[in-house]
Amino acid sequence: MINKGRKLLVIGAHSADFVWRCAGATAEFTRRGGNATVVALSYGERGESGELWKQAGQTEANVKRIRHEEAATAAAIVGADFIAMDLGDYPLEIGPAAMTQLVELIRKMAPDVIVTHADRDPFNPDHGAASAAVQRARMLSTGSGVASAFDIVKPSDLFLFEPHQTEMCGFVPTTYVDISEVFPLKMRAMEAMKAQQYLRQHYAERAEHRANQARRITGSKDIRHAEAFQRVYPQVIDSL
């Protein structure tokens, strides 16, 4: 179990964001014995639940209930815990209390890896806000990697998961994760997000495209599905 004792924290603006963009990497992380936690800053109840709002008599409370169930189910499929902060979406506002909550969560969990949104997303008002908040909370919980006036945890690796339209979000992949083995779990997790079924095919195809590139990069013929990530900080290794 190569990941035994290692902790992954995935933080998305909306409850389903992690499913499309890193359910595979999360499943692979837990398959190798690591612990994963998914945090949804909001349920995406206003901006990403359009299918649910087509039902007559729909209420915000009911949309949130459904979104919670779907995300918790999807997280369980890939072996992760699910935490909902329910901060509201469109707009997602991360005020001082929520920032403190986020910092405390990172400090308590002390993750080895944090994954969140790309810095900007011209198609979505909440994704960039989530990325900025997560990066700020990470720094507030780790200091600058040196002794500080407050309790700090070891700096985690920080990755950005792939946005919907990569080139518009300044996303440059630096890291591919081979999710071939766990791709059926990603499909099941995507199927659990019934309010956004229109994204399933798109992200299944994206995984094939990234796998094609991963095969070319490595020469490995076995990679059938992959997810792309952008590393924010340089990687420090013992030897080339």
Ligand SMILES: [Zn+2]
């Ligand atoms: Zn979203």
